[in-house]
Structure formats: C-alpha cells, structure tokens
C-alpha cells in the first residue's frame with residue numbers, strides 16, 4: 001500500500017481528541033500490518049482508546065529501535081476549512097485533512113517504509129518497533145504513558161527512537177534548515193494564590209489581592225525569567241550560527257553569553273522566539289479566578305500559570321525564579337509536573353543528518369529543543385532518546401507552523417514521498 005492511499009484512509013477516521021475514539025483507526029492499522037506479514041499486539045485500557053505495537057525483526061546484532069507516532073488529532077471546531085478535514089481530499093498537490101501534519105502523515109510514512117522493508121526481505125541489525133498510540137493530544141494517559149507504565153517489556157533495550165516534530169525544511173531567509181528535535185521542555189502547572197485584606201467595596205484598600213495580581217502580571221509582562229544555557233540549547237545555537245549569513249551568525253554567537261542573551265533576543269525580536277523559549281523557563285498566566293461579589297474586596301485571588309521548564313531543571317527552580325523576579329509574597333502550589341527527558345544522547349544525530357543531506361544537498365540539519373511536549377517524555381522514562389524526525393522537503397511558501405492544529409492542515413504529496421523514502425533509508429542503516 002502506498003503512503004498516500006494509507007494516509008487518505010487514516011484521515012477518514014475522525015479521531016478528534018477528546019474523546020479520540022482511536023480504536024477503529026488502530027484496528028485498521030493492525031489489519032494492514034498483519035496483511036503485510038507483521039506480528040502485532042493491540043493494547044489499551046479501553047476499547048475506544050487502543051495502541052498498536054508491531055515489530056520488524058532484525059538480526060539481533062544491534063539494540064532495537066523505536067518508531068512512534070500518534071493517531072489522535074485536535075478539534076476543527078470554529079475553523080474555516082476550504083476542504084473537508086476528514087475526507088483526504090487532494091488539491092494543489094497536497095493531501096488535505098486534520099492530522100496530515102500532526103501526525104497521521106508521519107505514521108503513514110513509518111508504516112509504508114516498514115512494509116516496504118518487509119516486502120524486500122530487509123533485516124536490519126536491530127529489531128524495529130513501531131508503536132502507534134492514542135491520546136497524545138490529551139495527556140497520553142491511554143497512549144504512550146500507558147504503554148510505558150504497563151508494557152515496558154515491549155521496549156526492552158531500546159536506546160534510540162524517532163517521533164514527531166523535526167526533520168523537515170524550515171527556512172531562515174534563503175537558508176534551508178532541518179531542525180531535528182533532541183529534547184523538550186517539561187510541563188509544570190502552578191497555582192498561585194495572592195492574599196490581601198478584605199472589606200467593603202465602598203472603602204477601597206491599597207495593596208490588596210487584586211493589586212498584587214496586577215503587580216505579578218506586570219512583572220511577567222516586563223521581564224524574562226533568568227537565562228539557562230543548557231547543553232542541547234548550546235549545540236542548537238552553535239549549529240545555527242554556523243549556517244546562517246552575517247549579521248545573524250554574529251548575533252547568534254553572543255546569545256549563549258548570559259549577560260548578552262536577553263539583549264540579543266530583544267534585537268532578534270520575532271526571529272528570536274525559538275531561542276527565547278530554549279534559554280529560559282517560562283510561565284504564561286492563562287486562568288484567573290477571584291472576587292464573586294461586587295461590593296466585597298476579595299481576600300484572595302488565584303492565578304493559574306502554564307509553566308514550561310527547561311530539560312534537566314526542577315519545578316523548585318521555576319518557583320524560586322518567579323518569586324525572585326516578582327518580589328511578591330504569594331503561595332505557589334505545583335498542580336502538575338510531567339518530567340521530560342533529562343539528558344540528551346546525540347548518538348544518532350549524524351546518521352539522521354546524513355540521511356537528509358543525501359536527498360537535499362542544501363539541507364543543514366540542526367538540533368533543537370521543542371517548547372511544547374510530546375510522547376518522547378514518556379519513552380524517556382525507559383531511557384529512550386527520541387529524535388523528532390518526520391522527514392519532509394517543504395517548499396518555501398509552505399508554512400508548517402501556521403497549518404499545524406489550524407485550518408487547512410495539509411501535506412504536499414512530494415513531502416510524503418520524501419519522508420517515506422528517507423525513513424526507509426534509515427531502516428536499512430539501523
């Protein structure tokens with residue numbers, strides 16, 4: 001089955017999460033793989049939320065390798081689409097639909113490449129494990145987290161894997177970069193309570209809970225949290241400085257010097273956004289609760305912060321930084337922390353780079369840290385280093401970041417072919 005036909009079929013399963021209902025889609029994948037001669041297992045804690053694990057057997061000379069992808073997608077509610085998001089329509093040399101980029105397209109590439117390897121009798125040195133999971137767009141509770149917690153034996157001795165976010169063309173000016181994700185930030189949600197005197201609304205009080213909230217929001221709006229130059233950030237910046245033209249390269253070289261970091265980011269403005277998030281912990285104030293009666297001054301106000309912590313750092317570091325920059329007396333509670341990968345193992349990076357350069361001579365692969373989080377965080381608990389590697393050669397006017405999770409998500413047919421071919425090449429080399 002070719003990648004295009006496969007993806008078209010996958011798009012037609014409406015796996016919008018919540019609730020996902022990925023069960024039928026997983027069973028479809030299972031059938032396709034079994035017909036191609038693979039042994040598979042379907043696993044899950046609910047009939048509607050299933051996962052699939054399949055294996056291409058290797059000679060046993062090397063450690064097994066993981067390819068992982070999710071088949072749930074985000075909602076299309078309120079978005080204006082030019083084509084039906086669940087039909088797999090072809091228009092302008094692209095296959096349209098929710099999930100074409102995130103990430104049924106990559107799942108289709110992985111499946112096709114594996115089936116091709118099987119059909120050609122290719123035996124890699126290590127087994128190749130394919131894990132197709134549900135629930136990534138939620139918390140992964142039924143998907144990757146479930147597999148890692150309940151069936152770790154399936155991933156025994158796996159050292160490296162590939163997953164989403166990376167390996168596709170990103171243009172800075174005319175320079176073609178191929179960022180490959182090597183690490184990700186860690187989710188840390190904080191509940192902040194600001195307290196103050198209460199009283200009658202007719203007699204305003206200064207420096208009450210609301211005013212503290214104002215000062216805190218002001219501090220977050222006007223200052224960044226302190227700079228941290230982590231190992232993966234440093235290699236990302238160095239690699240990009242090497243390939244970018246003057247004056248961007250000179251500016252970038254100053255970026256990892258903590259006294260200059262924020263100044264350089266200010267100069268880079270929007271162009272510096274990707275560096276900003278890899279050099280700082282961040283918090284975004286997204287929910288506020290406080291006051292319930294117009295004539296009562298509220299004794300406390302609650303602010304919920306979406307915090308993202310750099311790899312290797314802990315929530316305590318974030319909390320201290322928050323107190324330090326705001327100088328406000330407040331109670332901070334960690335309501336959610338999902339630890340991510342701690343160390344980065346660059347062992348497979350050069351192989352992945354070579355594979356891209358072979359097909360695109362102008363490709364400049366660079367490592368990067370994603371500010372969001374993926375299922376890689378769960379697999380990292382088993383000691384697996386995931387690389388974001390869904391290879392796509394994209395045209396300059398194709399704006400990946402504007403299409404992902406958005407209206408008119410689509411994938412160029414040529415990119416789909418490119419990705420399948422490159423993953424097939426990777427399988428041959430493992």
Ligand SMILES: [Zn+2]
Pocket residue numbers: 070102103136164
């Ligand atoms: Zn995704």
